[in-house]
Amino acid sequence: MRLIWILSVALIIISCEKEVKKQTSMKDDVYALADDTFNGRQTGTEGELQAAAYIENRFKEIGLSPKGYQNNFTQTFTFRPSANPHEQAEFTGLKSDSTLTGTNVIGYIDNKAKTTVVIGAHYDHLGMGGEGSLYREEKAAVHNGADDNASGVAVLLDLAETLVDEKLLDTKNNNYLFIAFSGEEMGLLGSNYFVKNSTLPIDTVTYMINMDMVGRLNEENTIAVHGVGTSPIFKQTLFANNDFELNIAEHNSGIGPSDHTSFYLADIPVLHFFTGQHEDYHKPGDDAEKLNYPGMQKISDYILAIITDLDDAGKLTFRKTKNESEEVPRFKVGLGVVPDYLFTGKGMRIDGVSEDKPAQKAGLMKGDVVIKLGEFEVTDMMSYMKALATFEEGQSTQVLIERDGAQQEVEVTF
Template identity: 35%
Template structure:
C-alpha cells in the first residue's frame, strides 16, 4: 500500500470509530435510545415476544458499535421466565428470554480478575397485566422511565467506559436483564448461573427508573454502606457531578441488585423517584428529563471509575441488625 492510500485508510478508520463510539455521554443518544425502546412499535418489551427479541438485537448491535465484547462466545444468556398471571389463574405460561451481557476487560494484570457489574432491566409490561397499576386497561405500557431510562444509561455509560477502557484497572460486566418485571428473573438466573465466579464480583450497580430527576437534582441510591467507604464516596461525587445524592446506607429496594445482595455482593441501586405514571401506559418518552439522566450517567460513570481503580480491596459489609 502506498503512503497516500495508507493515510486515506487511516483517516477513514479514525472517522468511522469516532462516528460509532463517543467518549462522552450525550443527551442526543440518551433520547434516541429511549425513543426506540419506549416506542409503541416495541409494544412494551414483554418477555418472549417478537418485540422483546428486537430489543435484544438492538442491545447487541449497540454493544458491538461501542467496541464492547461478549464474555465468551455469545452476548446472550438464555433462560425460561415464568410469566405472572392474575390471581386465581391456573395457567402460568413460560417463555424463553435473555440477559444481554457485555464485557470490558480491565488493564491491570491482577485486578482485571475482579469485576464491577453495571446492570439495568430492559423488559416491561407489554399490554399491561397483573403488575399494571391499571390492570383492567389493555394498552401498550411504554415503560420509558421503567426501564428504558436505565437501559439507555447502561448503553451510554458502557460506551464511555469502553472508549476509556485503558483507565479501568478492574473489569466491567454490563448486563441488560430480562424479565425483571416478572420477579427479578433475569438477575436471579444470572447469580445462579454466573458467567464469572460470583466471588470475583466486587460491586453491582443497578439503574432502574433514572429518567425523572426532579428540580432539586436528587438521585436516590440504596446499599451504599454495603461496601467499605461507599457512603463517603457516593456523597463526595455529588457536587462534582452536579447532583444531590440521597445516599441510603442499606434499604436496597426491589430491583435486580437485590439478587446480588442476597449473595453477599456489595450493591448500589439507583433511581430518581416514583411518579403517577409508574406501571401505566402514560410512562412515555416525552416525560423523561433527558438532561437529568445525563447527570445520572456522568455520576455513575465516575463511581465506576473510582471503584474500579481503588487500591484497597472492595469488601462486602453486611447490615448489622439489632
C-alpha cells in the same frame, strides 16, 4: 419510522470494515426502546426479543465483547411463571406450552484485571399491561416503560461507550460487565438467574451498580441511592464525587424491588440509583418525551465519577445491612397519600393525594409536609409509618403540616 432509522444505521455501521463510532444519544436509545414497535417489551414476547436485538447491536457498535452463552451476547433462561404473585417463578431447562424464555443481554470490557464491576439495568416491561399495571381503563394499551426502564438501559449504554474508550487509562484496574436484564418485572428473574449461572467467576465481582428508573430527575436534583451500607467505602465515595449538585437521598439496605437485590444476596456490594416514582409509573403514559435527558446525563457522569474513584480500591468489602422493608409496621388505616420518597428534609412530604380519602377530605395537598401526626413527631418516612400504625378506623386526630413555609393544623378522620 424513527425506530427503523436507528436500527438501520446501527446495522450499517456494524457491517462497515473500518471503525466508525456512531454518536447515539441517550435520548435516541430511550425513544427506540420505548417505541410502540416493541409492544411494551414483556418478558418472553417477540417485542422483548426485538428490544434485546437492539441492545445487542448497540453493544457491538460501542465495541463491547460478548459475554453471554457460547460466545454470544445473550443468556437465555426458561421459566414457568407462578400463578401466585407471592411465589417465585420456577426455572426449568425444558420448554413447554406453560413456560416462557427470557433473554439477558451481556457485553464485556476485558481489561485483564482480577476484578470485575457489573453495571446493570433491566429492559423488560409490562407489555400491554396485565399483572403489575396500575392502568384501570378497560381497553388494553402499550406500556412503553420509558422511565421504567429504558432510562436505565440508556445510561448503561452511555457508560459503556465512555468506559470502552482506551483514553480513560484511570479505569483499567477493573473489567466491566454490562447486563441488560430480562424478567425484572416478573420477580428479578434475569438477575437471579445470572448470579446463579454467571458467565464469569462470580467471586471476581467487586461490586454491582444498578439503574432502574433514572429518567425523571426533579427540580431539586434529588436521586435516591440504595445499598450505601453494603460496603464501608460507599458513603464517602458517594459524597466525595458529588460535583453535580445532586441531592442524595441515601438508603443503606441492599434489599429492594430491583435487580441489585440478586447481587446483594450473593454477598456483593451494590449501589442502586433511582429518581423516584411518578403518576405514569406502570401506566401507558410512561413515554419518552416526558424524561429529563440533561438529568440523565448528570446521573451518568456522576456514576462514572464513582466508578473512576473506586478503580484502585481493589475488591470491595461486603457488609450486610438491615432489610428496611421488614421494619415497616402494619397499618389498619391509611391517610390516602403518595409519600415523596425522595424528600430529604424533616417530615413526610406528600407527592399525591387520592380521591375521597381522609387526606383529601381534610384538605391536605400535594407538597404539604407532615411534621406531626397526633402526638407523634414525624421526622422521616419511618417515623410517619410508625405513627400511622397506631391509629384505628373511625379515629380522628390533629395533623400538623407545613405549607408554603407556614405551619397549620388540620383534623383528619380515618
